Amino acid sequence: MVDTIRTIRLITKWGANMALGRRRPVVAVFSMTHYCNFYCPMCPFGDPDKEGQIRLAKTSDLTTQQWKTVFDKVSKYCVWCIIEGGEPTSRPDFMELIEYLHSIKMPITLITNCSLLHTIDLTNLRKYIQFVTCSIDSTYEEPYCKVRGVSPHMFGRVMDNLRLLTTHEVPHYFNSVITKFNTQEFIDQTYFDRAKDLGASAISLTFVEDRSDVEYSLLPDREAMVDVCRSVLDYMKKPGSLRMLIPSEYFQQIIEHGRTLFDECGVWKSIFVNGNGTVIVPCWKYNSPENTHSLLEKSIDEIWDAPEWDIARTCHDCKVLGCIWTSSQPIQTIARSYMRGMSKVIGQYRPDLQEVT
């Protein structure tokens, strides 16, 4: 259950800071580990050197106690948190950390590739989190394996685990990253029917934001992007369609301009904590020692007063990344769209909790 009093108190504090010209984060993203068991070519955590990743995770990932210290700091500002990584469910202390977040009244969205959910007590998980975001880029084996860099066996495991979420009545929705490998099922709209059959109660979509550290692009060509956007907009109008968590303006702007538009990047509204407890100001694209602050050593006020936040005032580098576009919309638009979608997800599994929205 979301603590409404806590949420109102934090939003009031956020508004008071804004009135004094002090920007502060309102959502937290915890990248719980440097390790991921997948090989997604669009993601830096897809690095095929898994031994190196495990070494890095062993030496650099925050310990259980350090994460709890970070959670305590962040919970004084943020109304909600997103747990991701790396693959967050690969941490042996995953449940302990989730339980801790719940004990300090932090609502949780877990983003996972779903490959390890069979190793987790889902009855318990359901008690502590609000939603699971399942990263299901494709509902078909071949494109899924291409986008995620995994074997058909792994695809089968993930599909089985999605059924486990449904059986255990864990509220969940799907997120798909659209690349040149998986456009077809959005154009013919089969993704949505198949997602519904797999128990998804809402959908979030983003086109892939190409990495700057690799030579290749995974973005579909302009024509295919327009076809996808038109088809999604058409699907959104159909009666009984799954709720789309990304507003229609995202798709309309891509049709018209080939990218999203926003006045000012809203990255400062969330605090993105890396697996080693650092925060890069304003974001990962400006990774340098001067822009990197340890949340174990500094306060959020100190980090949010850093002059490098000014970079985000004019940066429009992220062209199609759904989360950056969403955070760059007015706060009321974000809240309205997110809560409308979420009420549908909650309603499906927990009619008793629907008052949250």
Ligand SMILES: C[S@@+](CC[C@H](N)C(=O)[O-])C[C@H]1O[C@@H](n2cnc3c(N)ncnc32)[C@H](O)[C@@H]1O
């Ligand atoms: C980095 S992953 C970490 C959590 C978990 N391992 C997973 O796969 O869901 C978090 C989300 O970022 C998305 N993602 C990764 N690279 C991306 C990119 N280049 N553009 C857009 N989304 C991306 C993934 O698909 C996933 O939904």
